[in-house]
Every structure is written in C-alpha cells, then in structure tokens.
Amino acid sequence: MEARMPRRASILSMIMSLISFIIIQVYGDYPLPVGQFSGNHYSSQMRKMQAFKASFVRHDSVVSLPPSPSYAPAPSVMPGTRVYHVTSFGADPTGKTDSTEALVEAISEASQGPTNGHLMEGIVNLGGAQITLDGGNYMISRPLRLPTAGLGNLMIHGGTITASDDFPTDGYLIDLSASSSNNNDFNYEYITLRDLMLDSNYRGGGIQVVNSLRTSIDNCYIAHFTTNGILVQGGHETYIRYSFLGQHITAGSDPGERNFSGTAINLMGNDNAVTDVVIFSAAIGIMVSGQANTLSGVHCYNKATGFGGTGIYLKLPGLTQTRIVNCYMDFTGIVAEDPVQLHISSCFFLGDAYILFKSINGVVNGVNIVDNMFSGSDKGIEIVQLDQKNGAFKDIDQVVIERNNVKGMKIKGTVARASVEGNSSSWTIDLNPTLLFPNLINQVQYTLSTSVTNSFPNHALRSVSNNRVVIESDVAIPATVFVLVDQGKSSSS
Secondary structure: OOOHHHHHHHHHHHHHHHHHHHHHHHHHOOOOOOOOOOHHHHHHHHHHHHHHHHHHOOHHHOOOOOOOOOOOOOOOEOOOOOEEEHHHHOOOOOOOOEOHHHHHHHHHHHHOOOOOOEOOOOOEEEEEEEEEOOOOEEEEOOOEEOOOOOEEEEEEEEEEEEEOOOOOOOOEEEEEOOOOOOOOOOOEEEEEEEEEEEEOOOOOEEEEEEOEEEEEEEEEEEEOOOOEEEEEEEEEEEEEEOOEEEOOOOOOOOOOHHHOOOEEEEEEEEOOEEEOOEEEEOOEEEEEOOOOEEEEOOEEOOOOHHHOOEEEEEOOOOOOOEEEEOOEEEOOOEEEEOOEEEEEEOOEEEOOOOEEEEOOOOEEEEEEEEOOEEEOOOOOOEOEEEEOOOOOOOEEEEEEEEOOEEEOOEOOEOEEEEEEEEEEEEEEEEOOOOEOOOOOOOEEEEEEEEOOOOOOOOEEEEEEEOOEEEEEEEEEEEEEEEEEEEOOOOOOO
C-alpha cells in the first residue's frame, strides 16, 4: 500500500498538468471572440485528454475512502455555543424516571457559563444561554430553581415538565425566586420560558416569578395546578403571551366545573401584561392585586359566574390602574374592588357575564366601561352591578359607562336618555331602570317639544331626586319632553 502512494500522487499531478495545458491550448492557439468556441479543436483536445487519462487508470490505483465515523452523542454544550441539552446531562425524555438532578445540573452549568457584562446593576448577562428540553417529557420531584440570584438573559424551552407524585404541594415546577438575598433591586432579568407544557399533576403550581424584571412567558400550556398556574410577585414587566392555562383539561361544559379551584394567573406586581391567553378551567381566571397592569385578548371560560367563578378579579381597592381590552368573558365576569382608574373596552361578555363593583371603602373613581358587547338569556341580569354589603358607594367621580350594546340582558350605565309625552303642565321621567348608581344625577339636559303655535309656554326643570327628573310648564300643553342625564361627575367637580 505504501508503494502505491507516490505513484498516485504522480498520476494526479500529471492529470492536473494536462488539464492546464489543454485550457491554455484552447484559449491560446485559437483566440476567438468571447463566448465562441472552435468545435473541432475542442473535440480533438478532449479526446486526447480522455485517452491520456485512461492510460493511467488501473484497478490498483483506485484510492479507497475510509469508512464514515460512527455516530457519537452530542456534547452537553456544543463548542462555541451556549445551548445546553438536558438529555446530555442524563435527563430521561420519556418521563418514566426522575430527571430532577439532570435538569438542575443543566441549569447550573448554563448559569455558570460565559458572560457578557451586566444588564441591570448586579444582574450578570449570560449572553442568551439556552436550556433546551429537546422535545422530551421530564418528571421532576422538586421545583427547578436558578442556583443563585443576579442572573439574566437565559431561556428554558422546548419540552414538557411533569410533577411527580411526591412533588411538594406548595411548590412550583419552575420557581424564579431567590433562595437568598443578593442585595439588588431585582433577583433576575430577561428570563424567557417558551414552548413549554407544564403539568403540575394536581400538586402545587406551574411558574412562580418573584421580584424579577422583564420576564417572558411565551407559548406555554400549564395544567393540573391546585394553587396558581402562574404567580407573579413583585418585580416589573412580566409578559405572559400566547398561552393556555387550566386546572382541568376541558373545552367547556365540564361536569365537574362547580368544583374547579385555584387561580390561573395571579399578578401581585406592577406593570405586567397578559396578552392572547386562554384560561379554560380555574375558580379565578386572573387575579390582579398590583398596579398598572394590562390584559388584552384574554378568553376566560374558567368557571361560570353562576357556579361561583370569576374571570378577572381586581383586588387592589383604591388603586386599580388596570386596562382590560378586547377580552372575551365567556359565562364568567369581572369583579373590581373600589375601582380607581379602570378601563374596560371592546370586550365581549357572553352567557349573562357581567361587571361587578364591590364596595370596600365606597370609592369608584376614574372608570371607563365603554364600547363593549353583552349577550344573555333574557333573565333580566344587569350588565354592571353594585355590591354594597360593606357600605354604599359615596365617593363617585369621573365614571363613564355608556355606548355598550346589549342583547338579552338589562342595560346599566351612568348616562341615560328617556322621553315622555302628554297633555299636562308637569312631566316626570324615571331613569332608575338605566342608571347604575341610586339617587345620583349630576347633569340634566332636556328639550320640550309642543304642537302649540299660538303661545310660547314657559317651562323649567323643577326637581331631580331619586333618579327622577320633573319638568313643569306654566300652562297645560300637549308636549313631548326629552331628557339626557349624566351620573359621571360629582357635584363638586
């Protein structure tokens, strides 16, 4: 074999020299315009080259290629990358054996990988490190936590995590809370949880985010929780998008709906957003007890109001500061305690779902409920209701409830229009059927129209009491009186 190698090298060298020679001859001996070839000369030279090549080709000169190397498992981290495959750490993608230690090891190694400076002060930038679940289903017996606080720019994605039968009932499958203080304003920044299915196995919750900044939860399916599907506590700007949450996997009309419990999303922090999310089973869909949160494109059919459920519960009396837009409240409604700065618009309320103001200290201020649709079953249920068991609402200001369209329910608002006609000197218009708040009218506009042409009667607004308006004239005349009233502004405004 060793004796043949010099001969092979010589043969290859001669062939390459011949090719170079022919090219020189074709373009050197017969200079032709660009794009033209001499057919006879080209054919002649090709025949010579083929004959020369054939004279050197022998069976004993064929070089055999070595066999392809056998497949080897990918390393846990590909050289030059920051992608950590949990299967390379020994995780079982079938979910049959406990993968807790393997996942913890992968998270620990990713957290100690190369860094690129800092994000917020005290937050190490891990440069976009990724922990990939490789599309597997992994069983764990304790919460997955980052090994230390002060980490940022890290992603966990691409698989299923399931709680074992001995998982702690007060734990969360993924727990972004620090085991010890790092003396910084935030524990973590820019942690992304994406393309995950989290099965809590009726033992605890799905995701907990504590005192973190700019956390993204995208395209996640969280099921079988008993506490919270997602709990956000403190911090800023957790964005939950394109996700599905439910204690029980169902698509409505579940025979066990009366027994649904738990809360799908619990926002106990400020400046968060829930966008394009479906909540299909839980006692409470979204609980909000922080300020300046936004809910948009949310579909709640978690537990019907008739069974004691609530779609969205705003539990921050006196400082609501919440915007709810373009949501679908499907047989389950919205409850707001002492709402202050609350905006609800472009939502659809189906199945007698309604909005309830619950008095804690009797405050409702800066509330807009406009341009929504309500659809019910003709049971006389009001679209907006008051719960005044703890005392009447007394501090009412800048409340606008109007321009809502209603079918099969009873309209309620802070603006009402009505008319009455008759041959009289006094006309009384009762606006209680429409007005939300009792005995509150702050502004009145009216028009008196009469067919009398031989005189000009004097008329005036005589009284406003108990949501009734009385218009009187100095003489009896046939007339129609049109009235527009507004409860929205307090008498001191």
